[in-house]
Amino acid sequence: GMARTKNKWLVFCDADTIFAPSALYEFALAATIDSRLGAIAGKILVGNDHNLLTRSQLIEYDIAYKFIKSSQDVTNMITVVPGAAGLWRHKALEKAGGFVSDTLAEDADTTMRVISQGSRVGYRANIRAYTEAPEKL
Numbered sequence: 001g002m003a004r005t006k007n008k009w010l011v012f013c014d015a016d017t018i019f020a021p022s023a024l025y026e027f028a029l030a031a032t033i034d035s036r037l038g039a040i041a042g043k044i045l046v047g048n049d050h051n052l053l054t055r056s057q058l059i060e061y062d063i064a065y066k067f068i069k070s071s072q073d074v075t076n077m078i079t080v081v082p083g084a085a086g087l088w089r090h091k092a093l094e095k096a097g098g099f100v101s102d103t104l105a106e107d108a109d110t111t112m113r114v115i116s117q118g119s120r121v122g123y124r125a126n127i128r129a130y131t132e133a134p135e136k137l
Contacts, residue, residue, distance in 0.1 A: 002094065009089060011086070013129065016131055017044070017131045017132075020128040027124075034120065038088070038093070038119020038120060038121060039086060039092065039114050039122075041069065041080070041081040041082060041121070042087070042124065042129050043127060044061055044085055045128055046061055046133045047130030047131060050135055065125065069123045069125075078115075078123055079108060081107055081111045087127075092114050092117060
């Protein structure tokens with residue numbers, strides 16, 4: 001798909017994830033603010049808060065995004081643009097070699113390659129996506 005599109009920005013979403021109604025608008029707005037951005041991470045929320053297991057992942061994500069991702073954004077140290085909700089500048093992603101198949105953490109590996117190419121990676125808490133957490137061990 002990357003090779004065929006002519007779009008400046010590419011949005012990626014996991015199959016078990018649903019964007020909030022304003023997510024694409026917020027991605028587009030964020031992309032216009034900083035020309036140095038190579039990628040933007042959205043905020044992942046648990047959409048199926050049904051039991052102790054899903055609630056524990058909800059708490060984990062809440063802590064990670066409120067404290068860690070927000071701090072990483074301020075210090076320009078985002079380590080992962082999640083596959084569940086990420087916006088990538090086409091040229092930056094292409095220059096970094098795109099997503100490769102020889103890893104289990106393609107989102108983290110690709111984020112590091114985009115940064116090593118000189119692009120900034122940001123995070124926007126107002127770009128929300130809801131994912132499904134495992135409900136059973």
